[in-house]
Amino acid sequence: MKWKRQDMQQYLKSKEYIDTAIVPLLPFSMEGNDEDLLSLTYQHEVMDVFTERLEKEYKGRIFRFPTYSYLATSKIEDEVERLNGYYEQLKTQPFQFVFYLTFDAKWKKHEKNLEGQLLWLPILKDGDIHQEETKKVILDQNEQITDLIRAYWSET
Template identity: 45%
Template sequence: MKWRSKDLKQYLQAKEYIDTIMVPLVPFHLSNEQDMEKDSFRNEVLTVFSNEMEKELSGRMMLMPVYNYIKSTDMNVEKDRLNDWVEDIKVQPFKHIFFITFDSKWRKLEQELDGTLIWLPTVQTGDILSKELQSMIREQVKEITEFIRSYW
């Protein structure tokens, strides 16, 4: 399920079965032109990955809107803001909250997050449609799916 009206209507009718939520964490930084393309590519890959995870765990997981933040921001402020999101999320009966990102800065704050961080190794650049990248995404989806299922 995704954060869209059709899926939310279905969620409200069956929310006792949907106990897991995933929040993609995506930094951006328009003032640093040399990183813009790389950051944009990572965002694309994370979007594809998140959508594949949502398909794989359909009926049990909801994919939240992307949590965007400025790359150079104070990560403690972002951690607090993200935990505020979680407080609102917990109003619904979500038992398992996962954050997914390529940004390794979150790893330093992992213990302070009110959820489980899934950090993916960085993908530099490439063709989002290449067989190699699609294969890598499929393999990671399998691994992360098993990881999430271990929480159930």
């Protein structure tokens, strides 16, 4: 399911089946050097493709929420707190699994303070998303993440 009216309509009718929430975490900044800016937009694109695919194949169980954006310069402890607020919101619905998807390694250190599961993916700093090589890498990572999510599912 996506953050769309039509999908929400379907969600409301079948809440008990859609028990997995995915929230992408992406830093935002406009003040870095050119390289940083290119890298940020590239990561955004990859995240889009990535979660789009995930949602498409597991539409009936995964709800893909809008990206959580934060200033690249902000203190991560504050963001952890804010994100836990998101988690509280999600938990008012029957979600059993909440996954955060990110390329930003900053979160990793604070994982233990975070409600929900952090899935951190290393990624190339920059690249061309339309290139065959990049596609292959993305598809491969995608498969690994879905395997991981399915492993969580099968534990219940």
